[in-house]
Amino acid sequence: MKLNSTVLLTLILLTLMLGAGSVSAFWGFTLGSSALKGVSTPDGRPTSKFTSSKSSNSQSGNLALLKEEEILKIVKARIEGKTKAAKSEKLDEDDEDTNTNKQKPEEKPTEVAEEKLQKGFPVTAENKGVTFSVQSARYSGGDLLLKVKMQNKGADSVRFLYSFLDVTDDKGRTLSASTEGLPAELPANGPAFSGTVSIPTALLDDVKKVSLALTDYPAQQLKLEVTNIPVEK
DSSP: OOOOHHHHHHHHHHHHHHHHHHHHHHHHHHHHHHHTTTOOOOOOOHHHHHHHHHHHHHHHOOOOOOOHHHHHHHHHHHHHHHHHHHHHHHHHHHHHHHHHHHHSOOOOOOOOOOOOOOTTOOEEEEETTEEEEEEEEEEETTEEEEEEEEEEOSSSOEEBOGGGOEEEETTSOEEOOEEESOOSEEOTTOOOEEEEEEEEGGGOTTOOEEEEEEEBSSSOOOEEEEEEEEOOO
């Protein structure tokens, strides 16, 4: 009896499919078994858990559980100890402050002493109500410092250009000098103004006296001459 070719082909395909399925199932089972090696089922019995917890506690050491009353007593004692320590520190600081306050002498306000006039001062010149005077002379930082005071009691204001200030020594030599703090204009019936005339000490060898001469600007009708200013060291 001859088999139909279609039936034969169908049987061959079914056989191949069953074989492939069997091989796949066996291969999957093998891989799953190898992957689950060393994995055990957890023990859900309460008695075993209690036993394991006891054994772990015994292995880690005997833990003594404190009662709630003892814990509260310890916390209270620590709080009281910190409070007492803070109070004692505060008292010590207060004692130190009082001691330092006692040790500090009472600060008295410094009284500004009135400037004493040097011998031979002031040296003054006056013209048309304008006063030009030298109050003192002192050496400082390589310069001779002449303290100068100017005041205008006249009815008209007077202007000055201090580059025209002539400074000469007792031998008639002209000296270079610079001014500081002197006003460019003296107002009529105004207050007194103070300033400084500086002369380098290198120019004052064997010089005992100097003279100052100043004229107004630009009219040059008013001339102020302060002579014989003692500058001997």
